[in-house]
Amino acid sequence: MLLADSHEIARAGVRTMLDQARHIEIIGEAGTVTTAVEEARRLRPDVMLIELRFRDGRGIDVFRHVHEVSPNTRLLVLTYSTDDESIISALRSGVLGFVLKTVTMPALVQAVETVAAGQLFLDPSIASKLVAYVRNQPASIHEKNQRALSTQEHRVMELVAQGKTNKEIASALGLSDKTIKNYLSHVYEKLQVTRRAHATKLFVEGTRTFTTASLADFSCPS
Secondary structure (H helix, E strand, O other): OEEEOOOHHHHHHHHHHHOOOOOOOOOEEEOOHHHHHHHHHHHOOOEEEEOOEEOOEEHHHHHHHHHHHOOOOEEEEEEOOOOHHHHHHHHHOOOOEEEEOOOOHHHHHHHHHHHHOOOOEEOHHHHHHHHHHHHHOOOOHHHHHHHOOOHHHHHHHHHHHOOOOHHHHHHHHOOOHHHHHHHHHHHHHHHOOOOHHHHHHHHHHHHOOOOHHHHHHOEOOO
């Protein structure tokens, strides 16, 4: 594992904690953005434990570069505090975990192990902030319209997204071709489109949208 933090005392504290976990090996340290990227390229660590802010830049700058020079390195942020935008930006940049510097040794070890296994780990307070942030985001017009689709309309669009013809969809749902056409007309109206391809694109994008429900899959400390 590689430690990246601009404060030497902070790195020393983390090293002292993790040295007690014999299966975690710290192979290097970095105190600047430039050094962090260089060491990631040289050492190719399984996990990089990194602060969000450095004296010569931001952790977010490191995230993108590390993925370029060492694609298999997994990133775990260890920081004092975070704002909503920093959390979202970091997650979008490929960060797999967040822990606060008030973390206990067992929880830090658990975070490292979880991220090393390719799973997401969020400190409970950060998970709560993230849930609140997502809930407060206004839905786009297409997301709102998709939510207005009936259960049967969803079923029809799921089959459309699979490339099924109207006849195949009618057979699968035990309906007539005309009924399927009527369902699609209602879907087009709700999604404010006129073409099958456009409706399919919006439907697929909507089902992949990052929602609060997906937060249930996040791995958080117990």
